[in-house]
Amino acid sequence: MTTSLRTELGDITTFEVDAIVNAANSSLMGGGGVDGAIHRAAGPSLLEECREIVRRQGGCDTGDAVITAAGDLPARHVIHTVGPVWTGDAPEEHDRLLASCYTRSLELAEQHGLASIAFPNISTGVYGFPKPRAAQVAIGAVESAVARLESVTDIIFVCFDQENLDLYRHHLGDGLETH
Numbered sequence: 001m002t003t004s005l006r007t008e009l010g011d012i013t014t015f016e017v018d019a020i021v022n023a024a025n026s027s028l029m030g031g032g033g034v035d036g037a038i039h040r041a042a043g044p045s046l047l048e049e050c051r052e053i054v055r056r057q058g059g060c061d062t063g064d065a066v067i068t069a070a071g072d073l074p075a076r077h078v079i080h081t082v083g084p085v086w087t088g089d090a091p092e093e094h095d096r097l098l099a100s101c102y103t104r105s106l107e108l109a110e111q112h113g114l115a116s117i118a119f120p121n122i123s124t125g126v127y128g129f130p131k132p133r134a135a136q137v138a139i140g141a142v143e144s145a146v147a148r149l150e151s152v153t154d155i156i157f158v159c160f161d162q163e164n165l166d167l168y169r170h171h172l173g174d175g176l177e178t179h
């Protein structure tokens with residue numbers, strides 16, 4: 001199975017893929033940044049579905065992920081994952097939790113037989129994860145998961161700023177990276 005990894009600059013709410021990944025918080029009740037943009041674009045049904053998940057299982061742990069429909073978004077699903085807040089101590093633990101956001105999101109995409117998934121640069125905004133380190137952790141986690149993927153064939157890292165785009169392009173090259 002060939003899986004393509006690529007990076008694009010843009011607003012993840014505009015991507016017409018099987019799933020976009022939301023950099024949520026553990027309450028799943030929305031927020032600012034990409035979380036706010038996704039909930040605004042999806043409409044109130046997204047928050048209602050998140051409320052149902054919270055009623056059923058409580059919130060979402062850091063490093064874990066949950067999947068919902070996508071309301072008015074062009075994507076079919078939203079995978080909500082909670083990245084670590086960068087505090088500077090225990091950096092290896094932060095790396096592990098950030099990598100888990102990517103691998104758990106891919107696991108959910110596989111369980112739902114999805115083919116295409118778009119990731120934002122999780123934890124690099126409000127949560128303050130250093131962008132160079134986050135890019136390496138994200139790409140490393142996805143590359144190590146690729147061999148196990150069967151339904152996911154198209155992975156897009158959606159960057160919202162030039163710094164992240166340059167970092168991802170440095171690691172991925174300008175073209176497609178296929179495995």
Ligand code: APR
Nearest residue numbers: 011012023025031032033034035037123124125126127160
């Ligand atoms: N499309 C793609 N990427 C975006 C968008 C967008 N529309 N809006 C913001 N981003 C980028 C930011 O520039 C950053 O690079 O998403 C990345 C993640 O930043 P945040 O959204 O701040 O997420 P994070 O750092 O993981 O912090 C999560 O912020 O919004 C709250 O509820 C959220 O508490 C949670 C926290």
